[in-house]
Structures are given as C-alpha cells and as structure tokens.
Amino acid sequence: MSSFGTVTIGEAARLSGVSARMVRHYEGLGLLPVVARTESGYRQYGDADIHTLRFIKRSRDLGFSMEEIAELVGLWHNRRRASSNVKRIAQKHLHELEQRIADMQSMRNTLAHLVHCCHGDARPDCPILDDLAAA
Numbered sequence: 001m002s003s004f005g006t007v008t009i010g011e012a013a014r015l016s017g018v019s020a021r022m023v024r025h026y027e028g029l030g031l032l033p034v035v036a037r038t039e040s041g042y043r044q045y046g047d048a049d050i051h052t053l054r055f056i057k058r059s060r061d062l063g064f065s066m067e068e069i070a071e072l073v074g075l076w077h078n079r080r081r082a083s084s085n086v087k088r089i090a091q092k093h094l095h096e097l098e099q100r101i102a103d104m105q106s107m108r109n110t111l112a113h114l115v116h117c118c119h120g121d122a123r124p125d126c127p128i129l130d131d132l133a134a135a
Contacts (some may be wrong), residue, residue: 016050018053023045028106031070115128
C-alpha cells in the first residue's frame with residue numbers, strides 16, 4: 001500500500017471508499033483505534049487506519065455483520081491468530097448466505113407460479129390475492 005501520511009477524515013473516507021459518517025461510526029464501535037487529533041481537534045488518519053477502513057468496507061461488501069467484522073479485524077491484527085478462527089466465521093456467514101439464497105429462491109418460485117396462474121384480465125379472480133389471504 002502506498003503511503004498517505006496523515007490525512008483528514010474526508011480524505012480517509014475518499015481513499016477507503018467509506019463515507020465520513022461511517023468512519024466516525026466505525027470509530028465509535030471500536031473497529032478503528034482512537035485516532036490522533038490536531039490541536040484544533042481535527043482527526044488525523046494514517047496508512048494503517050485507511051487500510052483498516054478498506055478491510056471493513058470489503059467485509060461489509062461481503063455481507064459480514066458488524067459483530068463478525070469486529071472479530072475479523074481483531075483476528076487480522078493478531079499475528080498469533082489461528083486461521084481456523086477466521087475460517088469458522090467465514091463458514092458460518094457462508095451458511096447463512098446460502099440459507100437466505102435458498103429462501104429467496106423459494107419466494108421467487110412461489111411468486112413466479114402465482115404470476116403464471118393469474119390471468120391478469122378484467123375478471124376479479126386473482127390467485128395471487130387468494131394465496132396472500134390464505135396465510
């Protein structure tokens with residue numbers, strides 16, 4: 001990673017692809033260490049902070065929860081970590097994603113069937129509404 005020196009929150013946000021509001025949020029959650037401040041109180045972010053923000057962003061892009069990300073950040077910074085701990089978190093998340101995908105495919109199939117069965121004409125009969133009312 002190239003060296004950015006210290007940068008403002010706006011520049012850290014731009015370099016990491018995370019909004020300034022989310023940078024503050026991640027700080028508040030303890031995902032970032034307390035950053036240095038200028039005498040006038042402006043936050044100053046270094047290379048490690050920007051790298052951590054990118055790590056968090058990538059983790060969010062993959063759908064990890066904030067709790068999982070906190071655990072992953074901790075493991076990432078711990079050079080004595082066991083990769084089995086990281087794999088356990090990723091496998092659990094993968095299983096949850098697969099379950100959500102299966103649920104969504106089931107919803108899609110049900111809706112596709114109902115749409116196919118509905119004539120979509122001037123008659124009041126509608127299997128879509130009948131199915132929704134039967135629940």
